[in-house]
Amino acid sequence: MDSNQTLPQIDLPRDMIHLGIGQPSNHLLPIKELEKAAAHCLSKENSFFLAYGEERGNANFRQTLAKFLTGQYPNRVDPEQLLITNGNSQALDFICTLFTKPGDTVLVEEPSYFLALRIFADRKLNLVSIPVDDNGLVTDVLRKKLETLKPSFLYTIPTYHNPASVTLPLKRRENLVEICAQNDLLVVADEVYHFLNYSDDPPPPMGNWTGTCPLISLGSFSKILAPGLRLGWMHTNVGLIKKMTKSGLIDSGGGFNPFTSEIVNSFICLGFLKVHIKHLKTVYGQRIKVFCDQLRMHLPKQAKFKIPKGGYFIWVKLPDNMDTKSLRQEARKHNVDFHQGSLFSHNKELKNYLRLAFALYDEDVLAEGARRLGKVILENLS
């Protein structure tokens, strides 16, 4: 079976099913619609988006994006509240430049997105973790930590968490906002999976509270359109946007990605984005069903997981004495792979967890992956 489409960032053996990879299948990348969007905007006479762009990002696009978000969110989003980015990784890096210096404390969740932890490590930040339970970030622990700490910001993934797949309920969101307002703590909310719900709608995005506490909500087209565009946005208050646009990086290069912004502007205006997100939800929703059924069938009962309500990931807990890092060695021999839990812990804990993703493979490959994984876990249970 050649289960791996072209994956330029990752060099995988032909028969390997890598259930760790959080990337969409190539056939889910809407190249034909992007072709139409590019033709739509490049056939115009006005080439403003080829010049150094407005600091906050392409104004056309911010207008269109604000309208789109307003249609999706419970509250109105104003174009003045948006700053266009090269995606959430670049946004996080930029936030580090603006709000931290080496040695500063930053609060992260345990578990958290492993590559965000890497970006923070590159900045030599002092990471302190707050646990995540079935309802996301444990706000009581946060409140306690803030009695002694003065962190530069809190990095949280409130909806369809990567990797834990949990979602912070409305009540806790309000709680979080209240705590951060009281402590003047900047919340950096990575809301990249917000639009990918497979059953009920999620709670309002954290972007809803930009007026209540210092907060930057990060959105991205990587999961709802195409990662290669390297396009995302910050949704925050006008004061923070002013501070950010005064940075040397933006003043020198102009706003981020004005050209790609204009193409995605056309993509949204032509109605493609709504249709595409709906399609993704259908495809991923169906994959989850099949994959979880197969996992229930093949994984030993000691492996615990919940069916995700959105996002990209399933977070599996194995018995405490198991180490998923060494389990990966065994798994690879069976042509299956995943991401070990310790990747998602800045202290390399969570050794008995593993993350599975279902965005990359079609249902038959996922089913085969579940079968192989079940066999490996079963063989390695002590």
Place this chain on the structure above:
Amino acid sequence: MDSNQTLPQIDLPRDMIHLGIGQPSNHLLPIKELEKAAAHCLSKENSFFLAYGEERGNANFRQTLAKFLTGQYPNRVDPEQLLITNGNSQALDFICTLFTKPGDTVLVEEPSYFLALRIFADRKLNLVSIPVDDNGLVTDVLRKKLETLKPSFLYTIPTYHNPASVTLPLKRRENLVEICAQNDLLVVADEVYHFLNYSDDPPPPMGNWTGTCPLISLGSFSKILAPGLRLGWMHTNVGLIKKMTKSGLIDSGGGFNPFTSEIVNSFICLGFLKVHIKHLKTVYGQRIKVFCDQLRMHLPKQAKFKIPKGGYFIWVKLPDNMDTKSLRQEARKHNVDFHQGSLFSHNKELKNYLRLAFALYDEDVLAEGARRLGKVILENLS
């Protein structure tokens, strides 16, 4: 006269001629050719460039770019020596993340590109300047400084300097490389104007010496195609590229700008880039002639400048007792503006210099700008 085309980053009064702005005229942005390039690459079946890209950047594009550079440079450029960026501002910011921490010393030229100075200031770096004379960076001073300093890197603009318009001759390039090799000093060479020569060819780019001393040559499509693409490259050695691709930012987001890279790949493959650069050289070469003639005609003889051999800028020296910052107040009243010299000095020196650019305006506007500027300077000579 409505001399200002759409300039989204800058809000200019209708009648103002701002001779400070280093941006190309909108009609010099090749939107029709970009439309063809986008259609060319998006009509293909393979959508790899829409996925998270290879860490060093889109492989197709690196191949094409290496071939293009090899055709322009005296020595061969290998795709393995290239890392794709979002343009030189982002590249500088990224270099700061990788090679510096706040308080580190960085060597800059006096004068230097003012927004690079801003990027370094955001990183709280300790800037030490090396003077620039008619032949660029004074390498003897550099050698002396290195007896006592251990800087993180040297930032230099070797060819058609911004703002001084001077070019480092071959002999001094060899000298610079020798000094930096001896001192293990990283050279960051901003070679953004290298392709824009209006008479003789420039000396070999600093990228020629990536094997001799630690060196990163920064190239960009901002001046030779369109700033809004936010696309550039680093040309360096394989060891440094390996170090850079191990950063959390690249590991998380994938290579920079894979989508735009593919469009520019088509732009180059379709032969548009060579034609466009030739066109720019003709247009800018003609503008320089007209503008310098008019400046000679209208500026008082106390204002000294040299005719630039390439790039975007004319660097004008006024009598020592003049302050071009306050002169700008007067100039604006006459509907003409420029960048004062102190912007290009990290110590706010060079108060009697001013920078003029000729990329934005057509010849008739430049002529009128020269006339207005001459009047203002004449009136303010004491």
